[in-house]
Amino acid sequence: GLYCELGDAYFKAGTLDSAMITWDRAIEAEPNNPGTYQAVADVMTQNRLFDKAIEVYKKGQRTTSSKSGFIIQIARLYFFNMNYEESLRELLRLLQSDNKGAAMAYIQSQLGSYSSSKEAVDEFTAEMKKQVGDDQDNIYYRNLLAFLYMEQKDYPAAYNVYKWLDEHSGAKGIELLSFAERAYNDEAFGEAASAYREVSRLSKARPVIAQSLMGYANSLRRLGEADYSEDDRPCAANDTLKTLNASLTAYGEIIRDYPETQYLSTAVLNSIEIEMTYFHDFNAAEKTAVTDNNYLDRLRYEAARALYYLGNYDSASFYLEKIVSNPMSDAANEAIQLLNVISNNKAVPDALKQYASAGAMEVCGRVPEAAVELEEIVKTFPQVPLADNARFDLAAAYCRMGKIDRALKTYSSIAGDSTGIFADRAQFRIARIYQTTLHDTGSAIKEYENFLARFPHSIYQDKVRGMLRDLLGNNS
Secondary structure (H helix, E strand, C coil): CHHHHHHHHHHHCCCHHHHHHHHHHHHHHCCCCHHHHHHHHHHHHHCCCHHHHHHHHHHHHHHCCCCCCCHHHHHHHHHHCCCHHHHHHHHHHHHHCCCHHHHHHHHHHHHHHCCCCHHHHHHHHHHHHHHHHHCCCCHHHHHHHHHHHHHHCCHHHHHHHHHHHHHHHCCCCHHHHHHHHHHHHCCCHHHHHHHHHHHHHHCCCHHHHHHHHHHHHHHHHHHHHHHHHHCCCCCCCHHHHHHHHHHHHHHHHHHHHCCCCCCHHHHHHHHHHHHHHCCCCHHHHHHHHCCCHHHHHHHHHHHHHHHHHCCCHHHHHHHHHHHHCCCCCCCHHHHHHHHHHHHHHCCCHHHHHHHHHHHHHHHCCCHHHHHHHHHHHHHHCCCCCCHHHHHHHHHHHHHHCCCHHHHHHHHHHHHCCCCCCCHHHHHHHHHHHHHHHCCCHHHHHHHHHHHHHHCCCCCCHHHHHHHHHHHHHHHC
16 A cells, blocks of 8 residues: 555656556565555556556456456556557456356446447447457347447447347347337337337247237337328328328237237227328228227217318217217317317307317427417407417417417416416416426416415316425425
8 A cells, every 4th residue: 555655656746667666566565466456556547547557457467367357447447548449358358257147237338338429339339340240150249239239329230230139049039129119219210110020020929929010000100100290281192101001001910910919909099090190081990990989989089170170060060979978988078178169169160260270280280380370360359269269279389389488478368367268277387387398496386376376166276286295395
């Protein structure tokens, strides 16, 4: 210890040669003690003498006959020196141990901890490719290469490695399924779809096949919806619907061949939504929905909404009334709200048509255009029943557009009239904006307390009390 401290003092005084002589004496005093090399290298590292510290550790490996000793420390020092290739080579020496599982976990954790450095990850990957080239059958090396590709978000390259791993390890799709789940979560839907489809062909286990088909269908849906939303026309061109049609086919395969699995319900509902939303095919959706009345009611609601957007209010009301007649339906509340909008405003068809048009625009993601329509309704039809709906929807549109001041102003105007049908909801939205968008806890508490005082009979009372308790608890 004294030699280490004396060497440190020499170094800080600017006499490196004296410091090195002193540190060498520390090692000479106890050459077979690994702790000596650790202590000397620690002092050197603190003084950023990384190359010297590496030399000490390597001398310690030779002298103490411990080839695996100090590997972690040497790898870290190479990283500090930005010698990423040597850092990786040192870490790979850990795979010479008997516990290769623990070694792999540690190496991945170390490589992952450096993922914020693009230069480091790129050089790690290049070096790992060389290592795989020199030892092509090494499954551990391939796993690390796949891991690094995922860190780079190079999903096509990672997919190819996972295919090799799956084939050569006899995993029958499990390796690929792991990749597919990660790629899907990272929104790499193209590669996820390919991997899920491959799993469905490789696996013999029905639950795994159903899971992979669901992932495949969901990935295709996300790809198709992205294409559809990028098309600025009211109806997407035929070629943008091909992927959605392939998604429907995959959902249909689950419904037909794997009805006993947990994925049936989601497959049915997703099929209905695609058939109605993108293909406007009520007959096909109705055939899909016959397995459950709740699905049929959800289908009826989607059909009613589509008819409402098209201005066919009588047909929309017909389906909505069927839903409302079943109070246990999960679509009943939405059906009641839309039915009220239609029935209360049929006497003002121009206002109703414009409001339906705004709703259709909002569903398609054309929020700024919807806001213009809603502003026009508020201005032109201030006395009609749906003017309140328009003002409430307009505030929500402002919020989605990032116009928070205008949203708060509009919600405040609505909440100011305690007798209005949207007053309590508007006050609730004001508090939520302060809490979740502006992160202004003090104002959120004030607005929640204002809600409790002004709307004692609101259905949101319990919810607001819970949120207020959480805020007050976190703020104490």
